[in-house]
Amino acid sequence: MRQEIRLGGFGGQGIMLAGFILGRAAILAGKHATMTQSYGPEIRGARVAADVVLDDHPIDYPKVIRPDIAVMLFQEAYDYYCRDVARVLVYDEDLVRLDKKHLEQEGLQIYPIRAHRIAEELGKRVVTNIVSLGALAVLTNVLPVEAIEEAVLRSVPPKALELNREAFQRGLEHGRTLVEARVA
Amino acid sequence: MRKLLAPEGVDREAVLAGEHFMTGDDACAEGAIAAGCRFYAGYPITPSSEIAERMAKRLPQVGGVYIQMEDELASMAAIIGASCAGAKAMTATSGPGFSLMQENIGLAFMMEAPCVVVDVQRGGPSTGLPTLLGQSDMMQARFGSHGDYAVIAYAPASPQEMFDLTVKAFNMAERFRTPVLVMADELVGHMSERVVIDPDKIEIERRPRPEAKPAEGARILPFGANGRGENGVPPMPLAGEGYRVHFTGLTHDERGYPQIDPETQERMIRRKIRKIWDHRDEIVEYEEVELDDAPIVLVAYGSTARAALRALRLARERGLRVGMLRLITAWPFPGRKVEELKDRELIVPEVNAGQMAREVERWARKPVHRVNRLGGAPIAPEEILQKIEEVA
Numbered sequence: 001m002r003q004e005i006r007l008g009g010f011g012g013q014g015i016m017l018a019g020f021i022l023g024r025a026a027i028l029a030g031k032h033a034t035m036t037q038s039y040g041p042e043i044r045g046a047r048v049a050a051d052v053v054l055d056d057h058p059i060d061y062p063k064v065i066r067p068d069i070a071v072m073l074f075q076e077a078y079d080y081y082c083r084d085v086a087r088v089l090v091y092d093e094d095l096v097r098l099d100k101k102h103l104e105q106e107g108l109q110i111y112p113i114r115a116h117r118i119a120e121e122l123g124k125r126v127v128t129n130i131v132s133l134g135a136l137a138v139l140t141n142v143l144p145v146e147a148i149e150e151a152v153l154r155s156v157p158p159k160a161l162e163l164n165r166e167a168f169q170r171g172l173e174h175g176r177t178l179v180e181a182r183v184a
Numbered sequence: 185m186r187k188l189l190a191p192e193g194v195d196r197e198a199v200l201a202g203e204h205f206m207t208g209d210d211a212c213a214e215g216a217i218a219a220g221c222r223f224y225a226g227y228p229i230t231p232s233s234e235i236a237e238r239m240a241k242r243l244p245q246v247g248g249v250y251i252q253m254e255d256e257l258a259s260m261a262a263i264i265g266a267s268c269a270g271a272k273a274m275t276a277t278s279g280p281g282f283s284l285m286q287e288n289i290g291l292a293f294m295m296e297a298p299c300v301v302v303d304v305q306r307g308g309p310s311t312g313l314p315t316l317l318g319q320s321d322m323m324q325a326r327f328g329s330h331g332d333y334a335v336i337a338y339a340p341a342s343p344q345e346m347f348d349l350t351v352k353a354f355n356m357a358e359r360f361r362t363p364v365l366v367m368a369d370e371l372v373g374h375m376s377e378r379v380v381i382d383p384d385k386i387e388i389e390r391r392p393r394p395e396a397k398p399a400e401g402a403r404i405l406p407f408g409a410n411g412r413g414e415n416g417v418p419p420m421p422l423a424g425e426g427y428r429v430h431f432t433g434l435t436h437d438e439r440g441y442p443q444i445d446p447e448t449q450e451r452m453i454r455r456k457i458r459k460i461w462d463h464r465d466e467i468v469e470y471e472e473v474e475l476d477d478a479p480i481v482l483v484a485y486g487s488t489a490r491a492a493l494r495a496l497r498l499a500r501e502r503g504l505r506v507g508m509l510r511l512i513t514a515w516p517f518p519g520r521k522v523e524e525l526k527d528r529e530l531i532v533p534e535v536n537a538g539q540m541a542r543e544v545e546r547w548a549r550k551p552v553h554r555v556n557r558l559g560g561a562p563i564a565p566e567e568i569l570q571k572i573e574e575v576a
Contacts, residue, residue, distance in 0.1 A: 023205050024205040060494040063371075
């Protein structure tokens, strides 16, 4: 089944890498994936979005039409790229304030995460993207956790391997806590 | 320097074998390396820059040479020079750079110098939309250089085809001693997708070479071939081997010496065109999707074919019998196939004001339905579906 994921943030936050990692994870899990990108003329500091489409079959149209899942880590990106989301909205509660429209949308699962804060605790803001992927893996079951982890480890520089492994683990734990809180 | 000469077969150490998740631009560069390209000269321009970037990194690893040139005129000239010295050579660019390369693309045709030019199309005219999609160089690909000539141009629709068709572009360039174009677009160039590279499935062709050794008095005719069949492609001596030959952009005789008269023009230019045209059945490629029962046919290419495929599926779900003819070679154009479809309703979606639609009309001998966008964003499947419903 076709699933569309949109990741939004600001340039320099590792959004493109996160999208690439999801696509790579899909390939490792034997699925099909496309990743496309949107950005303005500036790169760093401006809004960006990575669009990932997953399917069990070869993908026809490679762009996201209406995201099933959105992960938003920056207000401007949320405002611009996240007008319509179907199923799951994950957002960094320190960086994004949600629209009333989404809060009132029936059937939309909303998960506030603290990826930025956790990354700061790890001493490296650059791993915000990896923490988010860990949380996403637990919150959506979109791809096997092992495949995402493997894709993370294959996509980061060797000297940053341990840091990213830890960031991904912290993201997983964070996601589990959120799921438990929701069930409770 | 020896390694710059095109390897005989597949250089397994150089090929990035395996299953990858990679962009179309990266896949294009890997296709070039796999095909034996060992010389790249270019001037980076969005959205083709990633090809230059990857070639700059990869070529030194495989014994090749990357040169960043002062502009696109020089880039094109440099790859013609490298080709004449025996290297498989490539450049990549986008709209404005492609315009600047046109004169020397004609020179490569005239000198029968095999080479590959990749145009990752963006929105134009002029500097237009540097970071955004366009498909508006399709007619420039065919007619951009002055004078009469024939061209081979591929239109990849996925990163996998960016790899496969770049390999094929080199093979066709070598086989027919001619420049070959890869007419990609921003969406295909920048998107990442599964790319499988299997060295066992790569075929390598090399240009015909003279049989006689470059001894004193050896009579080599680098432009001597009669007009038909395999003989349309003359053997190519390499610069520095010792043959005494002459290469020029002026109209020349079989030896390569300028001969400025109407008879030579007629004989030589006709042969250069016919060596491609006479083999068009072997060159032309297209994909047929559910054509048999379809009264409505989409004719699409490049990334737009992906939107068309989705529109086709959505239409079929609604009970509309729609098929697709996907152009893999834009030039030579699959005219005979379009002729076969002339009784169907034809819809041509493309990210330009209607370029290949004109060629479809020429072969179908009737007006076609157009879905156009002038660039900046892909055509959405819904827009094509809407046209299908209008026509049905």
